[in-house]
Amino acid sequence: MTPLRSQRINQITHEPHARLDAAVKAHAPFSSREHFARFVEAQYLFQAELQALYQDPALVAIIPDLPARCRARQAREDLADLGSAVPAPVAGALASPGRAEALGWLFVSEGSKLGAAFLIKRVAALGLSETFGARHLGEPEGGRAEGWKRFTRTLDSLEFSPEEERQIDAGALAAFERFxxxxxxxYATEQA
Incomplete structure (x- = not known):
């Protein structure tokens, strides 16, 4: 039996996901508010780059609640709570992807909300919560699991050509690489 598209993307992104988890742990974002602020900076940059996808009319036609799913505003507010400046954009952001590639990027962004359930528990030790300093890790309206299930059900129901299947996979892999x-x-700017 052929795996669902969402299962296939999970399989092909397993290794980059594990690498990214290791990189996050190596930077010890939960060791201090200053370290966590650098993590939030990366989250903000990533979410800000994806804002256009979350607002894209063609994608919103597929996923009606897409605009409300973006976390760029929450990450920006977290930076303010943490006394950090909003970082300047970094060269190399995604520009004008096709529908399938865009959905690969959104798959990674939306999937990260599941991991955020564990991260939000860690920030409590820093005096942060989903109402101060860690809003972007907060529980989405309707719940994490339900939001993810709705997203993957929609994704799995779309008709894609073999080329579009390659594009969605490439988008998901590129999203992990970009984050x-x-x-x-x-974290490099921290030492600068």
Whole structure:
């Protein structure tokens, strides 16, 4: 039996996901508010780059609640709570992807909300919560699991050509690579 599209994307992104998890842990974002602020900076940069996808009329036609799912505003507010400046955009952001590639990027962004359930528990030790400093990790309206299930059900129901299947896979892989790069960038500025 052929796996669902969402299952296939999970399988092909398993290794980059594990690499990214290791990179996050290596930067010890939960060791101090200053370290967490660098993590939020990377989150903000990534979400800000995806804002156009979350507002794209063609994608909103497929996923009606897409605009409300974007977390760029919450990450920006978190930076203010943490006393951090909003970082300047970093060269190399995604530009004008096709529908399938865009959905690959959104798959990674939306999937990260599941991991955020564990991260939000860790920030409590820093005096942060989903109402101060860690809004972008907060529980989405309607719940994490339900939001993810709705997203993957929609994604799995779309008709794609073999080329579009390659594009969605490439988009998901590129999203992990981009977040990893933004994470490195954010922590590199800490030492500067």
């Amino acid at each position: 990893g790069m933004l994470l490195q960038h954010s």
